[in-house]
Amino acid sequence: MPRLVMKFGGTSVANVERIRNVARHVRREVEAGYDVAVVVSAMAGKTNELVAWCKEAAPIYDPKEYDVVVASGEQVTSGLLALVLQNDGLPARSWQGWQIPIRTSDQHGAARIASIDGSGILDGFEARREVAVVSGFQGVHAETSRIATLGRGGSDTSAVALAAALGAERCDIYTDVDGVYTTDPRIVPKARRLDRVAFEEMLEMASLGAKVLQVRSVELAMLYRVPTYVRSSFDDPADPKPGTLICDEEDIVEQSVVTGIAFSKDEAQITLRRVADKPGVAAAIFGPLADQNVNVDMIIQVVSDDEATTDITFTVPAADYERSRAILEENRERIGLKDIQGATDVVKVSAIGVGMRSHAGVASRAFRALAEKGINIRAITTSEIKFSVLIDAAYTELAVRTLHSLYGLDKA
Amino acid sequence: MPRLVMKFGGTSVANVERIRNVARHVRREVEAGYDVAVVVSAMAGKTNELVAWCKEAAPIYDPKEYDVVVASGEQVTSGLLALVLQNDGLPARSWQGWQIPIRTSDQHGAARIASIDGSGILDGFEARREVAVVSGFQGVHAETSRIATLGRGGSDTSAVALAAALGAERCDIYTDVDGVYTTDPRIVPKARRLDRVAFEEMLEMASLGAKVLQVRSVELAMLYRVPTYVRSSFDDPADPKPGTLICDEEDIVEQSVVTGIAFSKDEAQITLRRVADKPGVAAAIFGPLADQNVNVDMIIQVVSDDEATTDITFTVPAADYERSRAILEENRERIGLKDIQGATDVVKVSAIGVGMRSHAGVASRAFRALAEKGINIRAITTSEIKFSVLIDAAYTELAVRTLHSLYGLDKA
Structure with a gap:
């Protein structure tokens, strides 16, 4: 039998009624001839409640105990879905991370999957076509036997990693949207759902602000070449739409130059004057920023009025902004800088497309178009398949719409 | 260092603020020189919520999956208490049943503890006086690695079994009452808190309706001679009262004939006429009732008017009443019975005391006293250290108060 991994997020399992709907999707695939493993998240709102309790218990909390508390949410869902499936007459059982096991690193709260032993689940497939209901987001650190979680959105990663371990034909990620769009439809009503996206493009889109999949899950899908669909759990289970396939570049016939426009408000800008x-x-x-685990992104250096000095601008995650300024203040003398300026009301807008590899001047068209709208570009970075511009946050919608139209992504 | 096991029930850990109070009790014992293992229940109301979801998911549910769902409640509490203790500067870590492991039978939903490996917890004691926060109510079936729960009140059993496994000096069961009473104070305001109760007496009291401890926990305390205190978590953590000690009969100096009066409304009477x-x-x-796991309790046989036949009266748990009648109806011909009568508005009132062994006529005084109040006795059972009478439920309070006074248990 071919194998399939299906993953359902928190809104898809928010209560027992929704879990029953999930069971209908599972039944369809079982009846279509697949041996199915289903990865589930905690019921919507549960993880937030559990995290709030942890913070109330200890403002600075031990991530090992945090993991114990939050992993309980997925445990509940996995048991409930197994019960619903059994009640519908399908053989099913739940699997916690430690039971499979899904072995992880010991970075509690943001652990990485090290290995998955799929043998128990495969035995269930062979013996009685038993649906494996797997708690997402969690694994176990092999040496300590302690529960470890994978970070927010980690269930996506659980699903893709499990698909690779089981040799699944594909991995279906069910969400509350029906696929991957050319950009956020709330910003650009003309945004189109994509039928296919290349792994590399999806990786950039997720990294650059599109919230549809956890970055790590796309990395794994790309590494293990797992065809992965993003699709809606709210479709009619009897007649669902296919959603968006994330796949090899070669499997995409009609390739446009730019596939999507992403944006991230989670950025802050720091400028050092007259260094x-x-x-x-x-x-x-x-050096000091890296030592403190601050991820510096865009960097620009320009000679200042004074010839012996230079101005340096770069971005850091908004959450690290205050901390970054404090680190720089501490090192002010060593750096020999005069003035630190900063801004948090900035946004990074990015255009992504594997087609950029073979087309010149893609970014410069954008710079011109944005300039014509009076949008000032504070910083630029480019790579083989994407470019990003840092602009004032007030221009977010205008910039995204401008680029969306410029590259022909608007709905026909 | 001497070792201590403390157990806190659902109302004692109902929210993070209450959990902080639990941590104060733990700190007191750690500072008094004990290495401490704390067994915790789910936050009050959580287990009911989880059970309700299971029932909604599947009216007839797989107990293996039920266990997965409900065991999550204790997991949350154990992580939160570990966080609170760490935040207060005490080394602490949580332990789930499968991590210790607490090995159980495979009777999911009502599993029995088979063995406990205390070595991990003891290592933590030795290395850094680490408080072990243990999820109560749960263990793991060794062969299948599936989570198994011990039934309602199972955390008491977890605590006593752990105390035995760790060689603890004693086991303190913290509840919302401050000890074991001569009877339910809600029924008899003159009920007294007992300073000491013999294991055998506590076992009978728990079996006969006193809800203060799970029966199995008392069996284990008796088997392993674990001195066990029942005490209040709502006492001032700086100056708590000792509660009631459950201990060897020999350790009780002033032994009265009757120690306590218990009652159970969870009974139903069945009478078979002219068998x-x-x-x-x-x-x-x-035979057929036993085959269907119905626990028959009191049995009386009397010759009926017709000399060739007999009337047989017995009790079954109220929950099994309808089922028992149906089983008897099915076997009506084989039994050769004419008529089945029954009553569910009955109560079993029991007097318990190891002193009965050495005193004759204890029960007969009760029969006389009840008769004087006009209370009809439907059935009687006696054993070495207790007797029980089955009466109309309407007379519960009157009968309990009558016996409580009769045996000198009223407060001075």
């Missing part, structure tokens, strides 16, 4: 322009200054600035 | 009085009839009646 001494001498060797080693970059290390003096970015 | 053929021939050999094998008892087997014909009670």
